[in-house]
Amino acid sequence: xxxxxxxxxxxYAALLSDIKDWQITHGSLLKLVHTDEESTVQCQxxxxxxxxxxxxxxxxxxxxxxxxxxxxxxxxxxxxxxWLRDVLGDLIEVDDLASALWKIYSEMKEEGFVQDLTxxxxxxxxxxxxxxxxxxxxxxxxxxELNTVSCAGGVxxxxxxxxxxxxxxxxxxxxxxxxxxxxxxxxxxxxxxxxTLKTISAGLAAAHRxxxxxxxxxxxxxxxxxxxxxxxxxxxxxxxxxxxxxDDSIPSSRVSWGHDVLLHTSxxxxxxxxxxxxxxxxxTEVSVIYFRTGFEIHEYDxxxxxxxxxxxxxxxxxxxxxxxxxxxxxxxxxxLTAPGILERWLNPDxxxxxxxxxxxxxPLDDSPSGQHAKKLALDPETASNYVLKPSLExxxxxxxxxxxxxxxxxxxxxxxxxxxxxxxxxxxxxxxFMMSSRGLYEGxxxxxxxxxxxxxxxxxxxxxxxxAEMVSELKPSWSLRTKDASVDEMSVVKGYGCFDSPAxxxxxxxxxVLKA
Ligand code: ADP
Ligand code: MG
Numbered sequence: 001x002x003x004x005x006x007x008x009x010x011x012y013a014a015l016l017s018d019i020k021d022w023q024i025t026h027g028s029l030l031k032l033v034h035t036d037e038e039s040t041v042q043c044q045x046x047x048x049x050x051x052x053x054x055x056x057x058x059x060x061x062x063x064x065x066x067x068x069x070x071x072x073x074x075x076x077x078x079x080x081x082x083w084l085r086d087v088l089g090d091l092i093e094v095d096d097l098a099s100a101l102w103k104i105y106s107e108m109k110e111e112g113f114v115q116d117l118t119x120x121x122x123x124x125x126x127x128x129x130x131x132x133x134x135x136x137x138x139x140x141x142x143x144x145e146l147n148t149v150s151c152a153g154g155v156x157x158x159x160x161x162x163x164x165x166x167x168x169x170x171x172x173x174x175x176x177x178x179x180x181x182x183x184x185x186x187x188x189x190x191x192x193x194x195x196t197l198k199t200i201s202a203g204l205a206a207a208h209r210x211x212x213x214x215x216x217x218x219x220x221x222x223x224x225x226x227x228x229x230x231x232x233x234x235x236x237x238x239x240x241x242x243x244x245x246x247d248d249s250i251p252s253s254r255v256s257w258g259h260d261v262l263l264h265t266s267x268x269x270x271x272x273x274x275x276x277x278x279x280x281x282x283x284t285e286v287s288v289i290y291f292r293t294g295f296e297i298h299e300y301d302x303x304x305x306x307x308x309x310x311x312x313x314x315x316x317x318x319x320x321x322x323x324x325x326x327x328x329x330x331x332x333x334x335x336l337t338a339p340g341i342l343e344r345w346l347n348p349d350x351x352x353x354x355x356x357x358x359x360x361x362x363p364l365d366d367s368p369s370g371q372h373a374k375k376l377a378l379d380p381e382t383a384s385n386y387v388l389k390p391s392l393e394x395x396x397x398x399x400x401x402x403x404x405x406x407x408x409x410x411x412x413x414x415x416x417x418x419x420x421x422x423x424x425x426x427x428x429x430x431x432x433f434m435m436s437s438r439g440l441y442e443g444x445x446x447x448x449x450x451x452x453x454x455x456x457x458x459x460x461x462x463x464x465x466x467x468a469e470m471v472s473e474l475k476p477s478w479s480l481r482t483k484d485a486s487v488d489e490m491s492v493v494k495g496y497g498c499f500d501s502p503a504x505x506x507x508x509x510x511x512x513v514l515k516a
Contacts, residue, residue: 047436395491
């Protein structure tokens with residue numbers, strides 16, 4: 001059986017045109033900020049696949065089912081500052097970002113916690129993995145990473161998924177294809193609706209309500225504050241969340257990172273965060289701070305650090321708190337894969353379910369496991385099976401295979417401990433057509449499923465330490481990104497991949513398309 005169907009030149013051109021029209025009319029766009037003029041601005045369609053990519057229904061369901069456990073785990077770790085300090089200790093010594101964040105946390109802690117609620121908006125990313133010795137077997141889920149700050153792509157996926165379902169209902173996918181006896185015909189029930197925009201905005205709304213009424217004197221209104229990058233090209237993935245909140249009668253505003261935070265917000269003597277809109281003389285009290293930036297080291301100059309500290313010291317509920325932000329570091333992910341560690345927060349059955357999705361990961365330090373990893377990374381024979389990752393976010397920072405030895409030789413050895421080594425996931429290759437600013441593509445592709453987990457938890461102090469108590473949790477939602485199989489990286493907005501949606505099928509169909 002084959003998928004996607006072959007298209008005539010005419011069908012191909014018509015589909016391309018339909019896709020562009022949908023993208024323009026639904027905001028599936030990137031803003032070309034350098035073209036921003038007083039009276040106009042240009043945009044560009046975001047990378048997208050022509051067809052939904054095949055995905056096994058069982059793995060899609062499994063990833064959703066696991067999210068409650070990942071929410072529980074990452075909430076628990078975010079309240080365990082003793083364990084985090086141990087795990088991040090080496091990194092804090094050599095990595096400027098980890099050290100800046102830890103310093104802000106310590107200063108905040110010294111003044112005392114004034115808010116015990118945290119909102120997690122996580123995205124757990126998976127690829128399918130096939131053991132190279134058992135290529136006839138069904139693929140399994142392997143986690144690439146779990147993101148805890150500024151998880152993007154939710155709105156873009158939502159729009160592309162709606163587009164795929166629209167193209168399906170118009171018959172574009174099934175009736176217009178060239179007659180071909182073995183082409184798979186997908187039905188509408190295999191295209192799951194996407195609710196990521198609703199899930200994220202509902203999570204923010206739940207946190208807003210949990211904050212309750214304004215607490216500071218002379219202020220009556222509360223609002224959600226988005227902390228965003230200045231000159232943001234990805235507004236189409238952020239603004240719709242703000243609009244959805246307004247539709248729910250929740251005022252929300254955005255402030256650019258750094259200087260603008262200090263200019264437009266202040267801390268009341270009782271730690272409420274007050275937002276002073278540039279256009280109104282009245283201050284509003286901030287209920288929830290939603291970070292859509294603040295994860296890159298260049299943002300932590302003196303002003304950036306002061307801004308984050310001011311936000312962190314406030315009573316507003318943060319998404320994420322600074323410790324929850326730190327749990328997304330690759331070093332933490334690697335530490336969680338070590339045997340027996342998950343049992344600190346989970347029961348053995350829960351721990352087993354999560355660890356099945358972990359690919360082997362190693363530190364690059366002086367421990368026995370680190371020594372072993374250094375050998376693997378420096379030998380080109382073994383290095384081809386690994387990915388070297390710094391503790392950075394946003395795509396484009398990893399070092400692969402035969403570049404690894406040279407890269408490490410050029411890096412002072414005392415800095416190696418800020419990297420982790422991860423076994424390469426070997427995904428099955430499917431096929432699709434894609435369109436992005438890089439051009440048109442037809443051929444083998446690799447998909448990454450992201451599960452959005454949205455949860456609100458409470459910090460419960462117990463003597464010197466604290467634990468997390470889940471307050472509320474939303475049904476998880478998903479994103480799918482797909483790339484040319486020859487590309488190692490994945491970031492749609494940086495041009496490596498495309499937004500996509502899954503066509504969910506049973507194992508029999510999936511395996512028969514894979515073998516074709
Ligand atoms: P970032 O924080 O930069 O997003 P990731 O860990 O997600 O870091 O890595 C970026 C991309 O590199 C992933 O989206 C994936 O495409 C690829 N990648 C990461 N880890 C692996 C792995 N173990 N095997 C194969 N590809 C990987
Ligand atoms: Mg990633």
